[in-house]
Amino acid sequence: MSVVTPVRALPAPARDVRSNPWLTLIAVAFGLFMVGLDGSVVAIANPYIGADLNATLPQLQWVTNSYLLALAAVLVLGGKLGDRFGRHTFFLIGVAGFTVASIAIGLVGSIEGVIVFRALQGVFGALLMPNTLGLLRAVFPPSTFGRAVGIWAMVSSVSTALGPIVGGLLVEHVNWESVFYLNAPIGVIALAFGAWVLPKSKNSTGHHRFDIAGVVLLALGMLAIVYAVVQGESWGWGSPKTLGTLLLGVLILLVFVLAEKNLEHPLLPMRLFRNRSLAIGTVITAVNFFALLGTIFYVLLYLQNVRVYTAVEAGLLTLPLSLASVVAAPIGAALTDKYGPRLTMPLGMLLQAVALLALLRLGVDSSYLTLWPSFVGLGLGTGIVLSASSEAIVGNAPVKDAGVAGGLQATALQLGGALGTSVLLSVLSGRVGSTLTGELTAAGVPAPLASGLHEAKDAVAQGVAPTPAGVSAQVQSAIVEGSAQAFVNGVHTAVLVTGIVCLIGAVVAYVGVRRGATPVETPVAH
Template identity: 75%
Template sequence: MPSTVVDHSSMPAHSPPPAPRGRRGNPWLTLIAVAFGLFMVGLDGSVVSIANPEIGRDLNASTADLQWVTNSYLLALAAALILGGKLGDRFGRRTYYLIGLVGFTAASVAIGLAGSIDGVIAFRALQGLFGALLMPNTLGLLRAVFPPKKFGMAVGIWAMVSSVSTALGPIVGGLLVEHVNWESVFYINAPIGIIALVFSALVLPQSKNAAGRHRFDVPGVILLAVGLLVVVFGVVKGETWGWSSGSTLGALAVGIVILLVFGWYETHVEHPLLPMRLFRSPALTIGTIITAVNFFVLLGVIFFVMLYLQNVRGFTPVEAGVRTLPLSLASVVASPLGAKLTEKFGARLTMPLGMVLQAAASFAMLGWGVHSSYAAMWPPFIALGLGVGMVMAASSDAIVGSAPVKDAGVAGGLQATALQVGGALGTSVLVSLISSRVGSTLTGELAGAGVPASMAEKMHEAKDSVAMGVAPVSRDMPAQLKAAVIEGSGQAFVNGVHTAALVTGVLCVAGAVLAAVGVRRNPQTAAPH
């Protein structure tokens, strides 16, 4: 099928794109088309959090297995996102977006058909690789067709779709897990993917850079992918190996060294995978950091909130999903509002404001207990949704809006990499913090709830289950003892939640200060041209 080619390689960073011809290249049709793919990827990133308990029961998966169901996807995404953006910039953003759509949809169906936890993890990784072709090219396509004055609005809608799809994951997942099965959480991508493919094939223009026949940066691809994988692997295994163990520290050190070598190499190659000159823009650099923090908080908090609501409070998947609805609704409001405020006042206002709202949400969770009323839950959900949506809009504009048009795909890949690495780290680090606090307080909380001291000490072996919010009770336990075990286990888990919430709150405050101090009033003044 022939397509209109929009080539901006020779244009200055903020020159308006040529007028669209017919439906192909129409900015708003392009936005609708990429929103389909973005929604599918965002939904899948968080829907698994609510399906995890059922996957664990059905496939006899351990806590570590369930973490890998989430993290294999995020790791594969993180390792290949910048590559996906670079491939789109060079060979055609439309082409790689469509390849990503087809592969992501097929991998989703394969996950449901896998029949084993190893198969689920493997196909989740494959799904992540195709998502890495899809995601960065959504922003690259928008950057190519929207004029600069309307790009901020487009990014606001993009951020809204991304935030809402992520926040809706638990609700959609709850309905499917409760009324169909966990496999349907992945099968739902099939109809979405088919609709997205047909619509995108009809309306998306081809856009790429006339970069000549220069050599592709294969060493850069390998160094970046390996460095990211080793760093995140070290974080994921930190809980098992111990954070101060030689294995954990060694993995983190090796990963960081590889990434430093990657950065050095990229400054000495003629056509780098990730042009280091992009980081001359303070807005782009800080926007990347804040994006990582944003999704560290969002995905990490969603993960433990779902465990709290389902396993500690006893809500069904649907009931748990509905109770997080304020988060989704707040994101709907915050993303376009954040885009408008960013357009008027710059990211220097909206990024710190979003971070402060997330910090407030995290600190409010310190008041949660085993029997907290819903009145204590929905205000943090609203604050978190507002903060996430606002930061998404501001950081997207700061990153992609500060990059030259010819580097739009790379900038989109950079932002998406920060997003996914932040999400992987958030899930891993916060679960590890919860597990560590549960291990140190479980025996005391069980004894305090009325469990005999000798039995409480033996139950310490069940700390991994309690770290997932599951009390180690059996059917033949006397009712009074069972109630005490449930109470003590729930309190130990809440102790872990408090530790995780405190860490996220402090991290958000640090992010707010960084954004307020480091970002200029108008991020475009720092754009590298």
């Protein structure tokens, strides 16, 4: 009689956490959230930094500009380094460096130190941001990549939206340094979780010389263009300095393009732009953030300086915009998956255009009911466009260039945002300057005084009414009324310009993008 020994089934091997793309998404979301939150809280913290560190206005501007310049110069390089040497590695380096630089800003104790560490934040942010999308492109199959991008866009929207609220609470109830210390716990979580779950993802192209010339040319070109943009309002957009710096940047970038065409392993492969969806998506990303950040900038001035809400109240009042963008991001991704970016990018742009043009009804004493429908429309349009353009850019790039494509998208985003705040503030200021004297006179300010107050147009362009000494309460009330109306005139002009830009963006997206989206490679992380 034979005895059959039962064979116990071996336990199934535990699945490696590094092979789970959704854990990768959670990990990159922490880093993305940190950078997005930091970008919007700084605007709230700037006045407090200036007062505490006795900073001049130009120094305070450099707290923002040093970050923007460093970010613009390094974003594509950050993506390229990730593609070649390891996306997970450079994401984690970016997280660690951004966290340390944030803590250093709070500890340094001088405006010069804040400016230097803000620039370092920009460098490490440029290593982090493009590799978030690069990692997603490398680990998600085409069937679920759009959904992942929708969640990525949602996280970006949430973090940017929470900035004014969180920043307002911290600067009012703790101190401005706490705005930057907040990055420490988020950064530690992002670093620990990312080190645990992120797969080793890169696309090595073998041993060859790195494109150093391309790095230098692209950095110099982007520095020149972004510097001209951020200085354009103070220099004057038609001044020789502004035009000369812009022209220099464009010429350097032309040399960069010509040089890259002849290289076997370029920093930014020009072949990417043969894909029309990718090329148009890059343009629409810039237009999207031109409209969003420019509009938020002058709407917050209106709420705080004209309607006299606190920073926290103003942040809460913009919450419908944030919530709408959060809802719209996954919807935009789903629609893009089904119909392609040829539908979703124009749809988002049209929503933004309608929402912006509706703000032409805004007056000095308008109720909140005038604002919130436009906030909802702008948020819906932003979320849809962000998802659609991100998938159009990164989803249509080969996996081996995913980080570079992420850097390209992030560069367009930052450049569009910088243009939005600078150009629209200049448009607003120009309209304020041309109508201020007339509005003051119409409000009851004596003509000689109204003419003299024209010198205060820069303050009025920020929604602040001048307070000349020795005038009666009645005249001061008239100055406040006339100044507020001049500011609203400027808002109307800025809104009109932005709405037209969005309409042009909708047409360009519809005409330029072909039907369907064609991510062609199955991702492989290695």
